[in-house]
Amino acid sequence: METQTNNLNTYRILYIIKGIFNLLGAVFFIGYGFFMNFIFTEVNQNAETPFDMSTFFGIICGIGFVVSLIFGIVTLMGAKYIGEARNYTFVLIVAILNCLTGILGILLGIFSIIEINKPHVKALFDQNK
Template sequence: MNTFRTLYLVKGILTLCFSIFFILYGCIGLFFGAVAQNADTNAELPFNFGWIFVIIGGIGLVLCVTIGILTLLVSKYIKALKNYNFIFVMAIINCLTGILGIVLGVFTIIELSKPEIKKLFNKA
């Protein structure tokens, strides 16, 4: 289980680092919005299309940070051998987050399904 703890720690840190992408995405939206507002064009835009980038960037940032923090919590709970259901659910959620998440989630589900691992969590 220590290997899974380390892998979830790395996955959580990588997910939090990936959230920087969404910050940049939102900044690009603000830049495009400012350029569109200050442009000397005869055609009036019906809305500031830069806000679409900002909204998508904000939603992505919140999701990425949330999944990153919850993944770090999984690492903590694996070390303490508690919250079996939380670890199981987060393994399923991590299967939705790319190649590393799929591999980590599938192997965690396989490992958590073993009877001896269930006994370890019941003892703690």
């Protein structure tokens, strides 16, 4: 019987890299929030604005931080499950979610969806339930 190869280990490594990029994005939002808070605190002391811009940027950066953190953790969990060839549905959902996160996420999501839908890879996931 011919053994069929798969690229799951490659996708596991790429998911780890993507998860680290997402976590670095969360760190970026923290730094950007502090920077904008400092800038708009200085501006608000010298000018009259209709609302507090530092609070506005704090909320936006807080939301960006939480979303980036969640995407990073979920992507790293997806990498773990791809490496173990377990939780097919979770890996598929993570691949779909990664399609929402820029060009790297789109490419990684599409190619991993194609890979995990191959019959021999799907059988590997079913075997490791």
